[in-house]
Amino acid sequence: MLRQVARTSSVVKRLAPAALRVAPVSSSSTSNSANAAARSYSTRSTVVQLLNNIGSKREVEQYLKYFTSVSQQQFAVIKVGGAIITQQLPELASCLAFLYHVGLYPIVLHGTGPQINELLENEGVEPEYIDGIRITNPKTMEVVRKCFLEQNLRLVTALEKMGVHARPITAGVFGAEYLDQDKYQLVGKVNSVNKSPIEAAIEAGYLPILTSLAETPSGQLLNVNADVAAGELAREFEPLKIVYLNEKGGIINGNTGEKVSAINLDEEYEDLMKESWVKYGTKLKIKEIHDLLQHLPRSSSVAIIDVNDLQKELFTDSGAGTLIRRGYKLINRNSLKEFGNPDLLRNALLRDPEIKTGKLSVASYLKFLESVKFKSYGDEPLEVLAIVLEEANKIPKLDKFLSSKTGWLNNVTDNIFNSIKKDFSSLCWIVNENDSNLAWYFTKSDGSFAKNGEILFWYGLKTEEVSELIKEFDSSNIGSALSSSKESGVFSSPTQKRGFHTTKVRNYSNPNPPLRKGTNTEKAKVALIGARGYTGQNLISLIDRHPHLEISHVSSRELAGQKLQGYNKDNIVYSNLQVEDIKKLEENGEIDVWVMALPNGVCKPFVDAIESxxxxxxxxxxxxxxxxxxxxxxxxxxxxxLNDRQTISNAKKISNPGCYATAAQLAIAPLKEYIDGLPTTFGVSGYSGAGTKPSPKNDVKFLENNLIPYSLTDHIHEKEISSQLGLQVAFLPHVAQWFQGISHTVSIPIKKGSLTSREIRNIYQDRYQGEQLITISGEAPLVRDISGKHGVVVGGFAVNSQQDRVVIVATIDNLLKGAATQCLQNINLILGYGEYEGIPDDVVIRG
Structure with a gap:
């Protein structure tokens, strides 16, 4: 995600004029000036907040342009559940303020059901319902009106405190007749919507905050269900977005317990309504939304989300909660004749960059399709068109994936890709590395391989199939990118071999980016000196899975003559290598990398022998x-x-960092320029960190229900952390009763008032963007989640009330990223492989 605070000012300059430009002009020049001043004052914080909560710069600009291209009242109708105002008012006000400050004016309508029930209970009145509709007698109506006025005022006041002009509109919008006076009493059925109060509020620069109270022509107040009232508003204004905020954050599948991500009514409605879990209120809600969307433009959609996901829903392709839209029925075609309307197909193909630039004609591509077996996927108007080529004994290839902006905005692309996955258990495709939707393709793949500006993706392949696919791609035999054609000659240039990875990749910029793409694919021999310990065992396991590394020698005095366990590439036996043996192996050029896995103070003679x-x-x-x-x-x-990767790659001798020191440095380094005092890290390790030699620190019985502090000053890791960071750090090590994994709680004094918790988290997210082995979490990470994983999780970011100290928590597996995994990273770099070759991307993310 684009979260770089340092670049915020330039983004502000681009977005601020747009935000001010789309704001409505008040009839009062004084009011207009005040509004402009308020927006100008808050633009910087607004855009920072925007960048903190959405997916990418492209999405920011895309959606702002999209939403501000329509009149203000057509942006969104947001229905707020009563429980949201009671339980999440600050979050709600913040989200609405965010929209206001970028010049977007949603129509907000709130309910007050829980508050009504509470007041009725306090007055000894039992709420009554028939068919889910509250019976509203005069006494209940008195409570209803009181609740609506109180909750409306609470929301308006909260918004005003955040610099938002909000206008309470508690009556005069909904005209109604009795729904069934004998049955429900003072409950209304909306028969008209007066737009004037809403339009006047927006025109004057105010957010309209509505209740769902309605009136008869004679002035009698009637209670109307807030969902129904929101639907009537949507029918009148035809907004791009209709959002229902509720505490569940979406529709929950009653069978699986999982949140339903999206519902495409034209495709799924009939089958969905037959599901056993779709009943009662859920069934009624889906039916009402279905009926509502039938009369709105197809671009309109309904989102049922948690208040904290409002910005994500509005400003990202992935969205949040449950998105309900009409969509289109998806159509599969296996021949050109099945398209029916040739102009529709031609228009879809015109989106292809090669066709746009004239490097390929539509006619030549259509002729090509006549000669091959293919299966196409598309919605009815072909806003999205996908073409999969099927060739005997070949992996199916996604040859074209062409979408309009509407297709991306309405997530038709996801529906199409899901349909493809149902039909093809494995698939490959190629995308230009400059494609603006590259991150989306990464989320759909199991792995990728880059070469000469193109990226090969795949899913559902076995290891040997991946290897063969890469060979074909590397020799330019499997076709072209989605943005090219078989006839484009795009792969006619000399090939360049690079490393590949089989895990999902996050695509971000980084001042010291990972070297994912290696230049070497040759095998290399590794010798391990002192390989009997926990770190040695883990490194052996990693090398066993590495595509290029092979172990040639393992040396251990205690295990000499025994078979090496956990290594399957060859039958290796432990030896007891002496200095003379090492010198001879080096003279014969038998070893590419020596790994010294020895206790402190022991390895110098072996290093001297190699260097001699x-x-x-x-x-x-x-x-x-x-x-x-x-x-x-x-x-x-x-x-x-933290250190320059190119320098590491060019090195002959690498000193692998300590486990405690790795996590502590990663937790402190991004804040160096803000530190104002002595950082203190309280570190607790599992007993594997004490090694295999018996001691109280790895005695399981002694550790039971215990925590052992040791070397509380001048520990060697304290010196390491301090010397590498260039500032003094206090380190307090402890050992606990679990086996592996370290938890650091780091207290860092900072310049008073210099940073908020959110800003600190942003700094870390920006500094470690793209790092496969580092995850930034909003929560304090747990050591049990990092055990057995290959990275570091940094989180917490709690700032004290004086705003002069931040506490950060970092977790690391001491045997993996703290030792063996980091060693393999360094081996990959110095041998020219991709940095993460053989390393799983499995860091646990918690928020």
Whole structure:
């Protein structure tokens, strides 16, 4: 996501004029000036908030342009459940203020059901319902009116405190007749909507805040269900978005317990209404929404979401909660004759960049389709067109995926892709690396491979199939990108081999970006010296799954002569290598990388033996602390997320960071310029961090119901953290009764009032964008979630009330990213492989 605070000012300059330009002009020049001043004052914080909550810069600009292209009253109708005002008023006010400050004016209508029930209960009145409709007698109406006025005032007041001009409209909008006076008493059926009060409020620069009270021609107040009233408003204004905010955040599938992401009524309505879990209020709501959307433009949609997801729903392609739209029935075609309307097909193909630029004609592509077996997917108007090529003994290939802006905005693209996945258990496709929707393609894939400006994607493939697919792609034999054609010659340029990954990738910019694409695909030999410990075992397991690395020697005095367990590529036996043995292996050029997995202070003779060989070409990675404080420049500190990756790649000797030190540095480094005092980190490790040699720190019985503090000053990791960060840090290590995983709680003094919690989180998200092994979480991460995982989670970001201290929590598996995984990162870099080759992308995300 685009969350770079440093770049906010330039974005503000672009968006601020638009925000002010679309704001309505008040008939009062004084009011207009006040409105403009308020918006100008808040533009910066507004845009920062926008960037914090949505998916990308492209989506920001896309949706702002989209929404402000219509009149203000046609933007959105938002129905707010009464429980939201009671339980989430600050969040609701913040979201509405956000829309107001970017010049968008939703029509807000709220209910008050829970508050009415509470007041009635206090007065000893039992609420009565028939068919889900509240019976509203005069006594109940008195309570209803009181509740509506109180809750309306609460919301308006909360908005005004945030610099939003809001206008309470508690009557005069809905005209009604009795729904059934004998049965329901003072309950109304809306028969007219007076738009004037709403339009006047928006024209004057105020958000209209409505209740669902209606009136008869004689002036009798009638109670109307808020959902029904919101629907009547939507019929009158025909907005782009109709949003129902509720505490559940969407429609829940009663069978699975999962939230329904999207409902396309034209495609799913009849089958959905037959589902066993669709009953009572859920069935009524879906039916009312279905009836409502039948009379609105097809671009209109209804979203049922949590208040915290309002911005995500309005400003991202993925949206939130449950999105309900008419959509179109999807149509599959297997021949050109089945399209019927050739002009419709031609218009869809004209979206293809190659056709747009004249490199390919529509006619030549249609002729090509006549000669192959294909299956096409599209909605009725072909806002989205997908063409899958099927060739015997070949992986099906998505040859074209063409969508209009409407197709992307209405998520027709997701429906089409889901249909493709139902028909094809495996698929490959190619996308130009400059495609504006590249991130979307990554979410649909299991893996990818980049070459010469094109990215090959796939899903559902076995390892051997992936290897073969990449070979074909690398030799330009499987066709062209979605934005190209088989005849374009786009792959006629010399090929360039690069590394590939088989995990989903997050595409972000980074001042020190990961080197995902390696230049080397040759096999390499690894020798492990001192491989019997926990770290050695984990590194062996990682190398066993690595596509290019092979173990040639493992050395352990205690295990000499025994078979190496957990390694399946070859039958390796432990040996007890001496200095002379190592020198001979180096002279013969048998080893590409030496890994020193020895205790502190032991590995120097082995390193000296390697370096004594003239023209030695192998690399060395030391897992101990022996060379972490090197000042000669010969040893490079191998923390890729903080140190220059190119420097690491060019190094001969790498000092692998310590486990505690890795997590602590990652937790502190982004805030260096704001630190004002001594950061203190309280670290707790599982007992695997104490090694295999028996001691109280790895004695399970001694650790039971216990926490052991040790080396509370001048611990070697304290020196490591401080020297690498260039500032003094206090470190308090402890060991606990779990096996693996570290939790750091880091207290960092900062310049008073310099940063909010949100801004600090943004700094971390920006600094670590694109890092596969680092996740930024809104919550404090739990150590149990990181155990066995290959990365670091940093979260919490709690600022104290004096705003001069932030507390951050970081978790890391001490045996993996704290040792073995980081070692493999460094090996990949110094050998020219993709940085994450052989490393799963499995960091747990919690918020």
């Amino acid at each position: 060989v003239e023209n030695s070409k192998s690399k060395i990675v030391d897992l101990s602390a022996d060379y972490r404080f090197d000042t000669t420049g010969e040893w490079i500190y191998g923390l890729p997320e």
